[in-house]
Amino acid sequence: VQVKEPSEGGRWRGCWYERFVQPCLVELLGSALFIFIGCLSVIENGTDPGLLQPALAHGLALGLVIATLGSISGGHFNPAVSLAAMLVGGLHLMMLLPYWTSQLRGGLIGAALAKEPRQVMGAVVAEIILTTLLALAVCMGTINEKTQGPLAPFSIGFSVTVDILAGGAVSGACMNAACAFGPAVVANHWDFHWIYWLGPLLASLLVGVLIRFFIGDGKTRLILKGR
Amino acid sequence: VQVKEPSEGGRWRGCWYERFVQPCLVELLGSALFIFIGCLSVIENGTDPGLLQPALAHGLALGLVIATLGSISGGHFNPAVSLAAMLVGGLHLMMLLPYWTSQLRGGLIGAALAKEPRQVMGAVVAEIILTTLLALAVCMGTINEKTQGPLAPFSIGFSVTVDILAGGAVSGACMNAACAFGPAVVANHWDFHWIYWLGPLLASLLVGVLIRFFIGDGKTRLILKGR
Amino acid sequence: VQVKEPSEGGRWRGCWYERFVQPCLVELLGSALFIFIGCLSVIENGTDPGLLQPALAHGLALGLVIATLGSISGGHFNPAVSLAAMLVGGLHLMMLLPYWTSQLRGGLIGAALAKEPRQVMGAVVAEIILTTLLALAVCMGTINEKTQGPLAPFSIGFSVTVDILAGGAVSGACMNAACAFGPAVVANHWDFHWIYWLGPLLASLLVGVLIRFFIGDGKTRLILKGR
């Protein structure tokens, strides 16, 4: 299948883990990332930037999270959307409460992470979370077969856009040692350069664990492969 | 079919309801939503935000409404476009007047709703209409088979973008209890919190009724399944 | 074929008209529209709007013109791009000079139209040209089979975005009688309302003639159907 859409279909194939646990896990993860980006994009700006900046941050973040994780859970990340999906036949009634719980917990985690203190440690934490979103978009959108899709190039690009909108004022939202290294050499300026190596590389390890053990498809995941 | 385009083809299959009534219904609904977003994005801003904000609000709203509803009606939402479509063979002459009437009525409804008084009641109404656009984009773009499509992730994301551009100054354009709940817990701030549960959940019911009884495809719709 | 890309393939099938004349015609038309939008988006703004507005106006205009017309001519609209395409095997050497001539003439027409005097007559002319871009995006992107494509919903949406960026300060860039009618009834304000009926409907006729006689595919075009 070349064009994959976030659909119900896939959820009822595969083992119990992929049918019941993984969708809730993904709703929690996606809600946490989406709401983290949303909160940060509103909190972090002293001068009023109008509505355009939060509008693009929320919209592109939701779009890319759906493009990246939607074929596992349907891509709701919103209790009202899960209710509507259930009413039109796109979600089993039995899954409604687990979805709601996951979404609310995800929202809580996202909002809590966005309150991180703003110091060097805060910059490292921000680089880790922001790069996690980018690396997830790449690994789930282009490598993990169940979630691959034709929109991946711009999902990945938009992960950088929303990361900068959300984290530009916290850590610079570099997420890329090559982006930091080139200008550092040219300007011979190396203060805090280690943050842009440590944060993104820790995020890579986090994404590797997340996909290999929890949200990867049957082929990529190392455990709970079921039947 | 994996990639579906807003085309004439599908309209002439199916029963009379899907061939004659549903396209007009969809042109009315789409025009109302598109023009509601357009009016609100212009009205609601005291300081001059330049042309970028209305340009993106109108353009993305039209794009997502076409991606979401276009395979039912062709996605015109504009009398001049219907005339051009008729001239090049994309709309039967007999349907031109019904389309025009639906579009003008839709425009009237959209403009009237955008004049809602701006109080608590206005915020509830705004949350209902804005969440309706979001839930429609999800249910029609990823669940209802006739209108599914590969652009759905970003159609849904852009529904949040245009909702914030249009309603950010009215109700905050939350449309998501998880987005309101997380920050409310973290800040321990619960004033008007109920609005972001009531509005979106009422919108889910509205979208459920709309799709199950009026604009869903033969498989999703519960009535008028005809032949 | 469901996903159509702007490719060379199609050009060498069909009659001499589709192989030699139509591509040049389309390069002229697309260059004129793209450069009209570009010039207007720069000219029309007193206060400095930064780079974002011209960047989006030019980029989205080029994107939608390529999505809409690219499968006829390759979608260059730029002498340097035609040269590069020729060098890598995407354009016959014999066509390079005709392409260049068409592109330069298109640029001249686009720049000349953007100098239109800014009065009622100017508003009518602006509505005609801006609606032409919108109606072309709909008719070529969703009805004319050779140029249909999966990106059409957002090509059409972006035509509205760039039309507002370019013409918002000239005529309001309404392009849609339904958009003008609803608010006019609600506000009971009818001055110049006729412009938003006359301009867009004349554009529909223009697009109908253009597609039926010049740039439509073999099935849509009424003349020069060749072999």
Added chain:
Amino acid sequence: VQVKEPSEGGRWRGCWYERFVQPCLVELLGSALFIFIGCLSVIENGTDPGLLQPALAHGLALGLVIATLGSISGGHFNPAVSLAAMLVGGLHLMMLLPYWTSQLRGGLIGAALAKEPRQVMGAVVAEIILTTLLALAVCMGTINEKTQGPLAPFSIGFSVTVDILAGGAVSGACMNAACAFGPAVVANHWDFHWIYWLGPLLASLLVGVLIRFFIGDGKTRLILKGR
């Protein structure tokens, strides 16, 4: 195959040149272009343009570079992403170090080019590099078969958007003789007009050489066709 995704698949077919050398070359080229755009979009603006401009410049530049070059190398352009891709099975361990080296060298080249002195010569250099990005997006996205894809129209459009965001203040970011010629005739203003012919046409030659000798697929490339 109609919809092509940046995947591993293709890399292990074809000769050693396409399996080992070309991916590194492409990572270097893409990183250089991406980081050139990123640096210039931040450096070139005296007044604070907020986060929206760098967010869109970085995000759209990365998206289009992945859409254009991703099916050759996987489209990482970031050491952390290559590490994550390796961990989830999307990159051979043996290629990790070569990828990192290429990305860091690309970043260095991009950052160095962004420091170009800002005079007439700087404008010519800027026009060459900016047009290179545009012509690459066209030639790789619509002509070179291995990297063709359905997102090409908007990849090309976004190359113009990011070119203007990055180079608007340096050279005007014209990249198109037709765009310069029309307004020059209308205004009868010819100063520095030659820059917009010389720069873009030199970029065409550069892109022709790059694709015909280095990054084109087996069918387009003239050398090293191997087995």
